[in-house]
Amino acid sequence: MAQKIKQLIREYQQGQITRREFMRKAAAITGSLAGASALINSLMHSNSTAAEVDLHDPALVSSEIQYKGTGGPVFGYLARPATTGKHPAIIVIHANQGLNDYTRDVARRLAKQGYVALAPDYLSRHGGTMKANPKSEGLNNIRELAPWQAVAEDTDAGFAHLRILPDVRGDRLGVVGFCWGGEMTFATATQVRGLKAVVVFYGRSPNPLKLVKSIQAPVLAHYGEKDPGVNHDISATEEAMKKYNKSYSYKIYPGAQHGFHTDTNPDRYHPEAAKEAWSRTLDFFKKNLG
Numbered sequence: 490m491a492q493k494i495k496q497l498i499r500e501y502q503q504g505q506i507t508r509r510e511f512m513r514k515a516a517a518i519t520g521s522l523a524g525a526s527a528l529i530n531s532l533m534h535s536n537s538t539a540a541e542v543d544l545h546d547p548a549l550v551s552s553e554i555q556y557k558g559t560g561g562p563v564f565g566y567l568a569r570p571a572t573t574g575k576h577p578a579i580i581v582i583h584a585n586q587g588l589n590d591y592t593r594d595v596a597r598r599l600a601k602q603g604y605v606a607l608a609p610d611y612l613s614r615h616g617g618t619m620k621a622n623p624k625s626e627g628l629n630n631i632r633e634l635a636p637w638q639a640v641a642e643d644t645d646a647g648f649a650h651l652r653i654l655p656d657v658r659g660d661r662l663g664v665v666g667f668c669w670g671g672e673m674t675f676a677t678a679t680q681v682r683g684l685k686a687v688v689v690f691y692g693r694s695p696n697p698l699k700l701v702k703s704i705q706a707p708v709l710a711h712y713g714e715k716d717p718g719v720n721h722d723i724s725a726t727e728e729a730m731k732k733y734n735k736s737y738s739y740k741i742y743p744g745a746q747h748g749f750h751t752d753t754n755p756d757r758y759h760p761e762a763a764k765e766a767w768s769r770t771l772d773f774f775k776k777n778l779g
Contacts, residue, residue: 493518541752542597547571549600551593554607556650559642564610564617566593568600575658577685577778578651580644581608582666582673584751585631587618591753595667602771604778605657609647611635611673631669640673641680648681661685661778663706665770666692668748671710679703686777688770691719691747694726701729707736709773711766713745713759742766 497514544551551568566588570576579599583592588610596606615621615634622628644664652659663686666674671692678687679695684706691712695701708730712720723739730737742749742765748757750766 541594542601544593544597546597546601549597551597551600556646558613558646560614560639563613563643563646564588565647566596566608566610567606568593568596568608569605569654569656570600570603573656575656576603576605577661577663577774578605578607578648578654578657578659579663579665579686579774579778580647580651581606582640582644582664582670582677583608583611584668584670584748585627585629586625587612587622587628589618589625591751592667595665598767599665599774602774604663604774605651605654607647607651609643611640611643613643614639635673637673637676638680641677644673644677645681648683658779659683663687663774663778666690667750668692675708675710676700678706678708686774688773690750690766691716693719694722694729698722698725698729701726701735702733704730704733704735707773707777708738709770710737710739711750711762711769712739712741713747713749713762714741714743715746719747740766740769 497511548571549568550571551566554565554567555562556565581592581596581599583589588608592608596608599606610617612618612621612634621634628634648662651657662684664674664677664684665688667690671689674687675689675692676695678684679700680703682705687706687708689708689710712723720741727737742759742762745759745762746757748754749759750763752758752763
């Protein structure tokens with residue numbers, strides 16, 4: 490029963506059902522409205538305390554959204570400061586699980602730093618993460634479901650959406666991605682124009698490497714020492730970036746493995762590496778986006 494309630498909460502948080510539908514279905518599962526409210530409140534509290542930035546943080550305005558993409562509507566999660574004024578904007582590219590609570594939390598972390606953060610669902614062309622990956626597992630076929638060219642298109646459309654928002658500075662745009670999303674971030678940077686900062690967390694480099702000649706923004710990359718599948722082309726990437734006179738800085742974090750920033754995965758999470766990489770990321774965005 491608890492699993493059904495969690496599924497229902499996820500559907501509500503992603504805007505797939507209304508609050509009325511949410512309460513009706515929850516009452517049907519638990520047998521009473523009172524029971525539904527008690528269990529839902531408990532589960533929502535558990536979910537919010539697991540996040541670094543609370544879902545209901547009063548300093549932020551966060552919501553599930555849709556925007557127009559080349560291949561149809563793109564679902565996403567938008568987090569922004571509640572304060573008035575214009576802010577730089579950052580797109581967050583999720584890992585191979587799809588758009589999940591960790592990615593939403595990363596968007597809120599950026600919003601707490603003064604950025605408008607958009608986390609698109611790159612499985613939107615297949616009905617969204619909830620439909621394409623209901624078990625929230627890593628998808629081995631993510632590159633077939635979301636080829637990098639489609640990711641670049643949906644990212645570019647995301648920036649087009651951000652530029653029309655009254656609280657976004659359209660001349661201060663950045664992108665960050667994790668795991669498969671790190672790979673997509675690096676590839677997307679070869680296609681999307683107007684970027685000012687690119688951050689790659691343990692992502693493969695563009696293939697072929699000559700694509701990096703089209704990158705316009707400085708790139709900061711974070712790699713785990715115990716991640717040979719990603720790290721094998723770091724030297725070649727560095728050479729290619731130098732060849733085309735591109736800014737590329739990186740660090741390999743001792744003892745860290747692939748996914749070391751993912752605090753929802755205790756088998757991969759490396760607190761020291763994650764803290765340093767995030768601090769370096771914020772400094773990089775501050776320098777290049779303001």
